Amino acid sequence: MARDLESLRNIGIIAHIDAGKTTVTERMLYVSGAKHRAGGVDSGTTETDDDPEEQERGITIYSACVTFNWKKITINLLDTPGHVDFTAEVERCLRVLDGAVVVFSGREGVEAQSETVWRQADKYNVPRIVFINKLDREGADFYRVLDEIGPRLNAQPVPVQIPVGMGPPHVKDPFRGVIDLVDMRLLRFSAEDDGKQVADEPIPEELLDDAQTWREMLLESLYSINTEMMEMALEEKPIPPEVIRRALRAGCIAREIQPVLCGSALHGMGVQPLLDGVGHYLPTPLERPPVIGVDPKKRDKELQRLPSVDEAFCALVFKILPAKTGDLYWIRVYSGKLESNSRVYNPNRDKKENIAQLWQIHATKKERQGQVQTLECGDIACAIGPRMSITGDTLCDTREMIELPSIQFAQAVLSMAIEPENTAERKKLSEVLEMLKRQDPTFNAVENEESGQTLISGMGELHLDVIKHRLTRDFNLNVKFYKPRVSYRETIGSKATVTGQCNRQIGATQLFARVDIIVEPLEDRASDAIVLDQFFGEHALPDNLKAAVMEELRSRAQGGGAIGSFPLTGLKISLVGGEMREVGSDEVAFRIAANDAFEQALQQGTPTLLEPVMRLDIITPEDYLGEIAGDLQQRRATIESTESRGTMTGLIAFAPLKELFGYSSAIRSLSQGRAGCSMEPHGYQAAPESDVESFGF
Known part of the structure; x- marks a missing residue:
């Protein structure tokens, strides 16, 4: 797929669960013309959530890739899950992306998984822009969310848009458009065609002073980045929009700032300017640093590859989807070219691999947009043919070898014993579990020959629940399931x-x-x-x-x-x-x-048993804070902080995973369904003596 790298954007959509990532992706496809009708998460008709489990639960479980054009750019977009149990999907995507769009709910603001994905993006030095979504919802507050982003994420958010009104249509001042602070124009979006038509109007007199104030703040944040702007300001000359965008782009790519846009993806409001922002502010593959690796024969020798077709070929396998016709290896090409019907070297396995076919990815394994003969640096695509490679492995030229850093995934924290109903099912179960392990690096399965049981491990209750459904529904296995248990260390x-x-x-x-x-x-x-x-x-x-x-x-x-x-x-x-x-x-x-x-x-x-500890981010009305805090203390939790978040109270706590089975149901019961909680692995602590004694030590 010969591409102009200047016009290519490899981006991901990342956020907390229910912030609207998949809806943003769906509206991008619709307004760009890649889809004729926008699908919905609740109706199970979105392009990227095509797995039955995703459609049934209304959440993203597996990352999916779509490629589409917007004006003069080509976008490879990876939609990622928001639930912490599937954080490996975010990890592997951020490892290969050039930029990201971080979505925040205008009502809930910065949530627990928002912090996790932001840290993951920091880890891989990914430039990002921010989209504050759901500004048409009751309780939405753009400015409150903006104030949270800086201190909670150690970020430098710079608004390039501000909303006109906030909230649903029945409130006094509902959300009805955005003001572009770069061009100083009011943008309105047509409800009849879900935002495909954008009205570009002068800013009304009553909104002009507020817009001027925010524009001055925007310019002040850019003077240190762009000396040309500073000189123009000192000479009191007007600063053209293209100079402002150049400064925003430079600051974003250097990760000094994060441009902030806003809207309501569900109604297509703000999606077109967001696509423009992807083109204006996020980097091309050429603007990313060279990839660094080592010589597989001399591991103390550092090597690098520039993003150029003239360099030797190297790519990273970041996802594997099993298929009857041959496993699908999702790869990111960092340098050189890859031809179909060629051989490459995998330094991690010290094996040569065949590349039989190359496909452009569209959504997931059920749909592939088209077969291609060549991939070039910057491409994200699918290869069929390798047999030995696993997620995180490097593929490179057989003559000029390089081994890129692999992808490090979190360890599983929860286990469950399963047992086939009969010996005929045992072999089939073993084959299916091997396939699931190739697909999901955070899933593990170990068979105990003495008991006949297999211990499967994952990142949480939802993760294991999805695995259970796949085994019984997708693969028609007759399997007994036992109660989940904590994975000690x-x-x-x-x-x-x-x-x-x-x-x-x-x-x-x-x-x-x-x-x-x-x-x-x-x-x-x-x-x-x-x-x-x-x-x-x-x-x-x-x-x-x-x-x-x-x-x-x-x-x-x-x-x-x-x-x-x-x-x-x-x-x-x-x-x-x-x-x-x-x-x-x-x-x-x-x-x-x-x-x-x-x-x-x-x-x-002094042998020490360690139990996994989870970080809880709870948001609740003030009336239920006492009951929730008391329940947490009974679960051996440590409450770190409480803070006011608009009309709600946020609470950060740490608790052993063993005490948190069924906690999401418990907190709903304590708060009459009004409190919410998200959790993520935090680390390990010494387990109680009673747990140690239970193992006869």
Whole structure:
């Protein structure tokens, strides 16, 4: 797909659940002419929510990609979920995007998952613009939401539009248009055609003073970015709109500011100016920094690829959709060209892969817009043919290799035991679970051969509920489901310095090895175990023996702990000494000694059971705050803060996941359905002694 990179925008729509992301996407497709009729989330007719589970629940579960044209630009748009259980979909999309539109509800404002997706965008250095949506709703307040964005997200929002009125038609001053502060014009949107017709009018006299005040604030925020504007202001010259847009674009791409637009996507109000904003302010692939990777043969050697067709090919696999005709690999091409019927190299697996077909993505696997012969840098598309690659892997030129940073996903926090009804179902279940693991990096499944049960793990109750429905409805499996349980982790509570030994007689050979290690807890208990080689000097072990020890320590660090064989986390393991003899000190002996040292360290280091903790963001009328706070205390929660959010009260708390099963129903019961709650993983804390004792430790 040969493209003009100057006119290409790879963007995502990200937000808290129910802020209106999918509706924004749907209206963009409609006003751009890519669809003849706008679908609705409630009616299950949107382009990007085509999975039955999404249509039934009225939420986005799987990210979907659509490509369309707007004026002189081509937009690759990824619509993402808002629910925290499906945050991996946001993570993988932001990893490959050049820019993002962050949607906030004009009524609810900055919510818990808003903060999560904003942090994810910060992590990947993604420039973004803001769209404050739902300004036609009761209680909507553009200025309150604007005031929340800066302090809560550590952001620099710069309004380029302000609303004319707020609220539904029956209020005294309803939302009826927006004022463009760059062109200083009033934009009205036709209700008859859902915003396809935009009336561009002079600003009425009664609104002019307010508009001038906000325009001055806009210009002042840009003087430090654009010296040309500063000079024009000092000379009291009028500043042309194109100069203002240039400054806004530069500030947005540098992530110094976030231009703010507004409207009501449900009625198409503000969607056309939002599309203009995507073209004006978000970067092309050429304006993003080169991708950085390493030489897979010399990992200390850093490499980079510029966004150019003249560079060697490299791309990242960011999503896999299983299909009977061959798995669909969604890839982002960062440099060079990729031809169909070609071979590429995967440095993560050290394998060559075939690229049989290339497709332009449209929505999800059920619809592919068209087969293409070539992809070029900047493209987001689908490849069919690879067999070994997984999400986060690099595909590159077989002669000029590079390995890009992979995608790091959150660990599963909730598990559920499942069991096939009969042996005939067992093999089918195993195949389906393998397919789901390829599709979803936050889903895991481990079979226990002794009990015949399989433990499936995910990011929360909704995540596991969706998996349950897929197994029974989509794949027609007869499976028993058991009550969900928390996914514990294990660590140690204190530093342990130990010596592991091997003194074994095997045949005529006396094996001998001694290994000295120090194991200590990391401050970040949720982090992966770190294994370090700190054994140097004249008595250091030969490379092959040291490598055997390090490999054994890494293998044990990825295994289970001493309490309930739960995964180990938050450990630092240092190899600090060892001893060998001329006869009988081989790799086997040192592996035995390393394993012995590790087991001793787990026992001496105060084994500690860790339980996952969730961050709760609750919004409730003041009348129910006392009952909700009391209920939280019974759930072992810690309340961090309360604050006024318009007519409601916001409450931030941290509570163990074990105590939060069914909490969304409980909070509705406590508040007569008027309070709401969202939660996200926060970390791990030491579990109560009663939990430890339940595992017989």
